[in-house]
Amino acid sequence: MTTRWLITGAGGMLGRDLVDSLAGADVLALTRAELDITNEEAVAAAVSDRDVVVNAAAWTDVDGAESAEEEATRVNGGGPRVLALACREQGAQLVQLSTDYVFDGDASSPYGETDPVAPRSAYGRSKAAGEAAVREVLPESSYIVRTAWLYGEQGNNFVRTMLRLEQERDVLDVVDDQKGQPTWTCDVAAQIVALVNAQAAPGIYHGTSSGEVTWFGLARAVFASIGADPARVHPSTTDRFPRPAPRPAYSVLGHDAWFDAGLAPIRPWGEALDQALPRLRKAS
Numbered sequence: 001m002t003t004r005w006l007i008t009g010a011g012g013m014l015g016r017d018l019v020d021s022l023a024g025a026d027v028l029a030l031t032r033a034e035l036d037i038t039n040e041e042a043v044a045a046a047v048s049d050r051d052v053v054v055n056a057a058a059w060t061d062v063d064g065a066e067s068a069e070e071e072a073t074r075v076n077g078g079g080p081r082v083l084a085l086a087c088r089e090q091g092a093q094l095v096q097l098s099t100d101y102v103f104d105g106d107a108s109s110p111y112g113e114t115d116p117v118a119p120r121s122a123y124g125r126s127k128a129a130g131e132a133a134v135r136e137v138l139p140e141s142s143y144i145v146r147t148a149w150l151y152g153e154q155g156n157n158f159v160r161t162m163l164r165l166e167q168e169r170d171v172l173d174v175v176d177d178q179k180g181q182p183t184w185t186c187d188v189a190a191q192i193v194a195l196v197n198a199q200a201a202p203g204i205y206h207g208t209s210s211g212e213v214t215w216f217g218l219a220r221a222v223f224a225s226i227g228a229d230p231a232r233v234h235p236s237t238t239d240r241f242p243r244p245a246p247r248p249a250y251s252v253l254g255h256d257a258w259f260d261a262g263l264a265p266i267r268p269w270g271e272a273l274d275q276a277l278p279r280l281r282k283a284s
Helices: 013-021 040-047 069-090 122-137 158-168 185-197 215-225 256-260 269-283
Strands: 004-008 026-030 052-055 093-099 142-147 172-175 203-206 233-236
Touching: 004 013, 004 040, 013 026, 013 185, 040 069, 052 069, 069 093, 069 122, 093 122, 093 185, 122 142, 142 185, 158 172, 158 215, 158 269, 172 215, 185 269, 203 256, 215 233, 215 269
Parallel strands: 004 026, 004 052, 052 093, 093 142, 142 203, 172 233
Antiparallel strands: none
């Protein structure tokens, strides 16, 4: 039987890679302009003949959410609830994308899938609300896939910014006191497809690359990979770059759920970066 997929937020960085990963499959790909995930009637119509829904639509403006938390929560918390209710009615599975921002960032070892959430930002609270809604409405046929530090060929992201600034500046100051897992959207997309196709147990999975690094370390890796001098990147601290929303100091996520499901987690971040950079340079 052919699986019928719905990708919401299909025009975004991850959404586009999800569509590409499902080439040849029965896919209904809807951008945010084409489907408002908070609209119950529109969502019900879109889900009505689908088997799997992957929700890549979200409020992603982390700093903007600090002054518009109600609106961010309407999208990131209310939207997933609407989708979950429609999936329950249709008998479809739901994959809800979430984030490292649901954690407080104070840990010194990787956060586990079952560790309690404690978001410190409006964005993190809005995404935690979405997780809770999906688990409440659709506990037996939903996946929550948390990801972080995403980069890809589309849209604005740190890696593409580093490629641009390498051309524009002699030296760069980059924060060295935030640690996480740079993750290529192509890898996340492939991992989601593998998760669904494996008929893995419902629950929470961490869709991030293996390993860990700081933003400073990532910037130097980008420079080195393209033949630029990594010494042009200098370490700095978060307090030199104040932002409205607090950034987690530690965003490393554990991958036990993948092993429990008999699936390998996403590959090491450096390996993915080396493969991704030629494509990102061409796109830039």
